[in-house]
Amino acid sequence: MLIPSGLPVPIAGTDQYHEFHAHPEHQYLAGVAGPAGVLAFDPREGWSLFAPEPTPDERVWSGDGVSLEQLALHAGLEGAAPLAALGPWLERHRGEPVALLGNADLAAHPAGYGVERWSALELVIDQELSARLSEAVSAARRAKDVGELQRMRAAAAASATGHLLALRTARAGTSERRLQVELEAEFFRAGAERPAYGSIVGSGRNAAVLHVAPSSRELATGDLVLIDAGAECGGYASDVTRTFPVNARFDGAQRDLYELVLTVQQSAIKDARPGKEYRELHMEASLRMAAGLVDLGILRGDPAALVERDAHALFFPHGLGHMLGLSTHDAGGCLAGRTPSDRFGLKWLRADLPLEPGYVVTIEPGIYFIRALLEDPERRARYRDDVNWGRVDRMLEFGGIRIEDDVLITADGAEVLTAAIPSSIDAIEGLRKEALSA
Numbered sequence: 001m002l003i004p005s006g007l008p009v010p011i012a013g014t015d016q017y018h019e020f021h022a023h024p025e026h027q028y029l030a031g032v033a034g035p036a037g038v039l040a041f042d043p044r045e046g047w048s049l050f051a052p053e054p055t056p057d058e059r060v061w062s063g064d065g066v067s068l069e070q071l072a073l074h075a076g077l078e079g080a081a082p083l084a085a086l087g088p089w090l091e092r093h094r095g096e097p098v099a100l101l102g103n104a105d106l107a108a109h110p111a112g113y114g115v116e117r118w119s120a121l122e123l124v125i126d127q128e129l130s131a132r133l134s135e136a137v138s139a140a141r142r143a144k145d146v147g148e149l150q151r152m153r154a155a156a157a158a159s160a161t162g163h164l165l166a167l168r169t170a171r172a173g174t175s176e177r178r179l180q181v182e183l184e185a186e187f188f189r190a191g192a193e194r195p196a197y198g199s200i201v202g203s204g205r206n207a208a209v210l211h212v213a214p215s216s217r218e219l220a221t222g223d224l225v226l227i228d229a230g231a232e233c234g235g236y237a238s239d240v241t242r243t244f245p246v247n248a249r250f251d252g253a254q255r256d257l258y259e260l261v262l263t264v265q266q267s268a269i270k271d272a273r274p275g276k277e278y279r280e281l282h283m284e285a286s287l288r289m290a291a292g293l294v295d296l297g298i299l300r301g302d303p304a305a306l307v308e309r310d311a312h313a314l315f316f317p318h319g320l321g322h323m324l325g326l327s328t329h330d331a332g333g334c335l336a337g338r339t340p341s342d343r344f345g346l347k348w349l350r351a352d353l354p355l356e357p358g359y360v361v362t363i364e365p366g367i368y369f370i371r372a373l374l375e376d377p378e379r380r381a382r383y384r385d386d387v388n389w390g391r392v393d394r395m396l397e398f399g400g401i402r403i404e405d406d407v408l409i410t411a412d413g414a415e416v417l418t419a420a421i422p423s424s425i426d427a428i429e430g431l432r433k434e435a436l437s438a
């Protein structure tokens with residue numbers, strides 16, 4: 001079995017590389033996360049770790065890096081070998097079937113791992129065995145152990161300081177970019193190694209773009225601001241979204257819709273416990289969302305029938321959340337054999353499995369006014385009688401609301417790891433008042 005970490009990707013026109021993210025299967029099993037590392041397993045010999053040693057030139061430009069002794073210590077092995085020893089290891093297994101996990105770039109770019117004559121080795125990559133072992137690693141990764149949870153709590157704490165800073169300082173005239181920079185600076189000050197994913201900061205109508213990149217747009221009076229950003233600690237992610245008004249208070253429609261999203265989120269958190277199917281949580285959240293949108297006069301009809309027709313997905317087009325861990329969308333979100341439905345209301349559901357103690361999932365319902373969906377003639381025809389289109393057309397500049405927390409499944413319920421970041425209307429308005437009177 002070979003589990004490469006992945007090769008660094010050069011940036012054209014520079015002598016640098018894109019930020020390196022080790023394949024999480026390598027990082028999980030090897031405990032190290034450097035580029036061009038290979039963890040190998042032979043049932044007769046046990047585990048071996050191969051890692052590149054810097055050339056004299058690389059030492060000049062990039063430093064000495066981590067020694068093989070230190071890598072072995074992190075990996076829990078007696079020793080680690082230089083990458084040059086990988087070729088001879090493979091040579092000894094010439095013609096044997098191999099399971100390839102981790103980053104499959106080893107087969108495409110063996111020279112990057114110091115293996116010059118890959119095809120001459122006549123290794124047979126057993127795809128079925130590779131998939132089976134990869135699923136087994138995913139299964140092992142789902143429930144977090146004590147050490148992993150320690151890192152996830154540290155990441156959640158760093159995220160909290162960043163989000164609180166944004167809640168306390170954003171005001172009309174602050175740019176999305178500035179909010180991003182200050183929030184991320186706070187992550188780093190709190191001990192994060194990096195943001196776990198590209199921070200999303202959207203104000204006004206930008207908040208309706210699910211993965212909007214922060215722009216130079218300045219927050220305006222009356223806007224909502226949506227911030228989806230999380231810190232990474234020890235390789236483990238946190239993933240948090242808060243939405244708040246630029247003013248001291250949520251106004252009428254903002255307040256109604258925020259209350260609905262929050263109710264849907266809190267209900268899902270309350271219902272999250274061992275044995276609960278995540279997909280069921282999503283369907284129950286969809287039903288509550290539809291019922292709330294009917295109450296607010298945005299959808300029309302019977303909530304269950306609306307969900308059956310995916311009408312709620314016009315406003316809540318993504319899944320309730322996903323697994324969280326080494327990856328922001330962590331391993332094994334869908335149980336083997338389950339494939340995501342292609343239904344409009346289910347195709348972005350990134351978790352489909354029964355919850356168990358130790359799992360960490362996000363719970364992140366949202367409501368958005370997305371022109372690409374709401375101005376699509378086909379959808380307008382299909383949902384002609386299900387939607388109060390006159391009302392919707394007046395709200396196309398509204399933007400969106402998402403509330404996202406990281407939730408640890410415990411023996412009998414759930415614990416919100418990101419609870420230090422307030423989400424209630426009262427608490428958010430309290431912080432906003434503070435911000436505006438400062």
Ligand SMILES: [Mn+2]
Pocket residue numbers: 239321322362364404
């Ligand atoms: Mn998320």
